[in-house]
Structure formats: C-alpha cells, structure tokens
Amino acid sequence: MDSLTVSAVEHVATVTMNRPEVRNAFNETTIAELTQAFRDLGKDERIRVIVLAANGPAFCAGADLNWMKKMADYTHEENLADAGQLAEMLRVIYTCPQPVVAKIQGDCYAGGMGLAAACDMAVAVDTAYFCLSEVRLGLIPATISPYVIKAMGESAARRYFLTAERFSAADALRMGFVQEAVAADQLDAKVAEIVKALAGNSPNAVKQAKQLVQDVSGREITAELIAGTVAGIAQIRASDEGREGVRSFLEKRKPSWLQ
Template sequence: MSNALTRHIAANGLATLTLTRPERHNAFDDGLIVELTAELAKLDADPAVRVVILAAAGKSFSAGADLAWMKRMASYGESENLEDARKLAKLMHTLDTLSKPTVAAVQGPAYGGGVGLVACCDMVFAAPEAMFALTEVKLGLIPAVISPYVVRKIGNSQARRYFLSAERFSADTALRLGLVHEIAPQDEVTVLATSWATQLLNNGPASMLAAKRLVAEVSNRPICSELNDLCAQRIASQRVSPEGQEGLTAFLEKRPPNWVKH
C-alpha cells in the first residue's frame, strides 16, 4: 500500500480506509484510483469486515483530481482519456455497490471527484468546515463519471444548479440537499462516524446488503402491482433466509442474534 492510503481493520469488524495525502489535499490520481478500488474490493471480499469507514487526513477530505494527473490527461488522446475515465467509473461503482455498509467522515472540503466519493457512501457525516463544489465546468469539463451518484443524492433540479454554477456550498446546504446526513464539530466527525458504524454491527449483514439493493430496485419506479410483487418477494425471501430465521428466533427468545458479538 502506498503512502496515499492507509487501512485499519478493528477486531469488531470495522474497517477504516484513510486518504493520507494531506499535502495534496487528498487529491487522487490514476494510481490512487486503482489502489483505492483494489482496497475496497479486498474489504468487500473479507468476511471479517462488517462496515467500511472512509476518512481523510489533514484539512481536506479530497480536492478531486490531482493537478499533475490533470496535466497528463490534457495530453492524452480520446482513447486514453476513455480508459482513464473508466478506471474512475470502476472506483465509484465499487464503492457504491459495496456489500458492506459504507460510512464517510468528511472533516474538510470535498470537490469534484471528492463529492463523488461522498455521494457513493451509505451514510455521511461532515464537519462545518466541509465545503463542497462541482467545479468541472470552470475547466471546460463536466462531472460525467460521478454524475449518476450525485444526481441520485441531490436530485435533478439541484444538480442542474450546482453542475452549471460550479459554486461552493456549505455543509449545511449539503445536509439540506441530502448529500450529508448529519453535521458535527470537526474533531468529532470521525468519532460520530465510528459510533454509527458500530451501531450497524447490531444489524444483520445480509439484511443490510439486501436493504441497500432494495433501495436501488425501488428508486424512481412507479408504485404498481409489479413493484408491489417484487417487494413481497424480497421480504418473503428474507424471512426464510438463515439470517432472517435467526433474527426472528432471537427476537422471540429475547436474546441477541448470532451476528452480534459479545
């Protein structure tokens, strides 16, 4: 693992990935994108990992694309840019579809692709110092790769504003838009994120994954007989699953389920 990223897995199953390029405001380049994607895949495949926390060292969460990387991309042809963009798309997809809950601790500014990382996480906790911006159009670019995740979080109307204006917006605004779930003092953000991540350990791992997938399946679909039947199928399958049976039995027997460690 490079000096740009650290990983820590606690005994209780909480894994923390920390961006550690504070001198570059945790901006990412092609190397860090590949490394972060690989580390997320490893955590996803590790049965000992229950929840993943994404954090950053220094004053910034992530400034998005690294300047040196941007200079290299400017000299690339379209095919090279396409391959480069696909690597970033793979990172966002990997984070978004991780089978474990993801919790972001945003202690400082997040710009461009940094907003994409935030939008891909299930729960987001931010400090008042955590400014946000989608500044791509100022450079004659567009936030294409991260757009599905950001638009899903803040909606079409707000995306039109912030994609076009490239303006900075505060943590309070991010909270109102739905990009952030809760705000805490800067020195308490990681503590709060860890506290919520620890609470998630009380929930069934398979049921949390099924719940994540359920949100994706029912989002923006009309409520109709087909959707109602899909939802009925999902709960029926979950009830007869080993985890569903254990959870219901533990509740009736007034004991903790077997996924809760003592």
C-alpha cells in the same frame, strides 16, 4: 499501498486516503488502490461496515493537478480508458455489499464529491465546503454525475453543476448530500455512533437492505416491482439470520451475530 491505508478493528474497516500534501486529490494510483481496497473488503465476510476517511485538512480536492496535466495530451481513446477507471472505482464503492460511511473532515470538491456520493451515507464537519468546480475548467462532472445527482437531487445539481459555487456543510445537509454536519470535535463520535448502529444489525439483512434501496429507488410502482419486494421478504424470512433474528426477539435474547 502508496496513497491510502486500510485497517480493521473487529467488524469495521477504515479506508483512509493519505495524500494530505495534495489535499487527497486522486490520480490513477489512488483510483486503482481505492478500487482494489473496496473489492477486497467487499469479499471479506468478517467486515460489516466500511468507513472512507482522509488525513489532512481536506477530504478530497478532486483530480490531482499533475494527473490533469498528463490528461491534457491524452487521445480520445486514452481519455475513455482513464474515465472508465474512475467510473469503475465509483461503481465498486457504490455496489460494495457492506454499508460505506464517508467521514468528511474537510473540504470536498469535484471528484471528491463523487467519492462521497458513492458511499451510503456521509458525515461532515460543519466547517467543510463542497464544490462541483468542473465547468470553471471547461469540463463537466460527467463520470460522478449518476451518484452526485442521486445524493443531492436534480434541482440542486442543476444549480451547482452550472454555477460551480461553493456551498457549506449546512447546505449539503439541507439538500441531503450529507446526513449529519457536526463540529470537528464531534465528528469521530458521530461516525462511531452510526457505525455501531450498522454493525449491530444482521449482516445479511443490512446487505440486502442496501441492495433493496438501489433496486427500488426511482422506479415506478408496478406489479413487477411489488412482486419483487414480496419475493424479497419471503426469501429473507426463510434465511438463517432471518429466522434467528425473529426467534431471538421472541425469546428476548441477543441474536447470534451479537454474541
């Protein structure tokens, strides 16, 4: 791949954006490669956790300037197709069966915030800044909005979508956009700590728990929703890993997925 690298050690894959010269801004090539990487990893039963990382001083500066210059001359139909590819990339990351951890080692702007928000959790260095800068350019963060609003909340989105203010990692932590904000020399250790916790759990249960959050979040508590959760626990109790997990706990031994 031209714009990123993919590596795997045991059950953990790392997808690293590798365009530091443009602050990992993405273009059509990056979008296509990220989409393909996450599609492929999502099908790999050996992989239990995916880390989305970046090389260089910035995590992602949003859209590449040269790509934006080309888009300026696009027809409406071409803009629809282009935005559709970005939307598909975000959807593939968000619905990836394995948990995805964003490792934010530097500034995260515009579409980069969409990338981070599509992940299940994010760890940032405490010196990183975040910005939804689209309105400064006469645009709106439309395609990334479903994920960013879920991650930061409607109240914060109202402010930062409209003002395009930069905000700090501490602010991102306060609003829940990231789950940890740590010193640069602690970033690797904190991500490794989270990855270890994820990789040590039942792979099937982690996948089902990820889907559960997506299915239940924001829904009204109705008889239909309750019935769905009842069916969910009944099904996983009867699964091979569900039975093995309970049995190993009662027998005070490690479950099979840790052996």
